[in-house]
Amino acid sequence: MLLFMELSIVIPAFNEEKRLPPTLDRVITYLSVHHNGGYEIIVVNDGSQDKTAEMVESYRNICAQIKLLSFNKNRGYGAAVREGCLFAKGDFVLAMDADGSVHEEAIIRFLKYLKSNPEISMAVGSRTVEGAKIVTPQPWLRVFLGNMFLLTARILFAWPMEDRINGFKMFRKDAIKDVFLRQFEDGVLGAAEIVYVLERRGWKYDLLPVLWTDYRDSKINPLRESYRSLIGMIKIILRDRRGTYTT
Numbered sequence: 001m002l003l004f005m006e007l008s009i010v011i012p013a014f015n016e017e018k019r020l021p022p023t024l025d026r027v028i029t030y031l032s033v034h035h036n037g038g039y040e041i042i043v044v045n046d047g048s049q050d051k052t053a054e055m056v057e058s059y060r061n062i063c064a065q066i067k068l069l070s071f072n073k074n075r076g077y078g079a080a081v082r083e084g085c086l087f088a089k090g091d092f093v094l095a096m097d098a099d100g101s102v103h104e105e106a107i108i109r110f111l112k113y114l115k116s117n118p119e120i121s122m123a124v125g126s127r128t129v130e131g132a133k134i135v136t137p138q139p140w141l142r143v144f145l146g147n148m149f150l151l152t153a154r155i156l157f158a159w160p161m162e163d164r165i166n167g168f169k170m171f172r173k174d175a176i177k178d179v180f181l182r183q184f185e186d187g188v189l190g191a192a193e194i195v196y197v198l199e200r201r202g203w204k205y206d207l208l209p210v211l212w213t214d215y216r217d218s219k220i221n222p223l224r225e226s227y228r229s230l231i232g233m234i235k236i237i238l239r240d241r242r243g244t245y246t247t
Helices: 019-035 052-060 078-086 106-115 140-157 173-180 188-201 222-241
Strands: 007-013 038-046 066-071 092-095 121-128 133-136 170-171 204-207 212-213
Touching: 007 019, 007 078, 007 106, 019 038, 019 052, 019 106, 038 052, 052 106, 066 078, 078 173, 078 188, 092 106, 092 173, 106 121, 106 133, 106 170, 106 204, 121 173, 121 188, 140 188, 140 222, 170 173, 173 188, 188 204, 188 222
Parallel strands: 007 038, 007 092, 038 066, 121 204, 133 212
Antiparallel strands: 092 170, 121 170
16 A cells, blocks of 8 residues: 655755665664654765665665665755755655764654654754754864864854754655755755745744764865855855845
């Protein structure tokens, strides 16, 4: 019997042949026990040069819900999330990181929250709100640069000093096209631009606590991405002044 497609999970992956399998195992096992509706897991292979694509194909033999969307060249985290979410068929779409840094219990908790709060169009996993727990903290440099990002976002975007750019975000389907067709940052800053566009388009969102673990083999260069984020935030402000997000 064909199940109603309730949930789509989008996982951007760039050279993730080692970190992605444990995440897929945990998500598949969790959903098999805690979710009765139809779902799909979309892995967006962002021009990987390792065996990420082959690994995902092997999983499709044991889990028919897994789908593979591949780019010929690396386009960036923001582009991978954007294309994956626009490709998704579920009424609720979750974007999550390949390393599974957010515990999978949040999947159903976020889904129930959106179902119970129809006025909310996106639930964002946050490491700073009440109830959140960091199992393994980041190195001091990443923590420092992360706080500097929050401070810069407070100055430029008038955001409170709260984590709202975590890669764990669940959307209602009706907000997907409206938001992602106006999201242009292809890199890591795409996570912040999503929130910015959502606000400017008048959609409501909430920050929900998550259980979060840092994985030290992250491929992100914190100093380089901090510079790119500053430039990207300025570009977002300029786009907004031109009316890009509101027309």
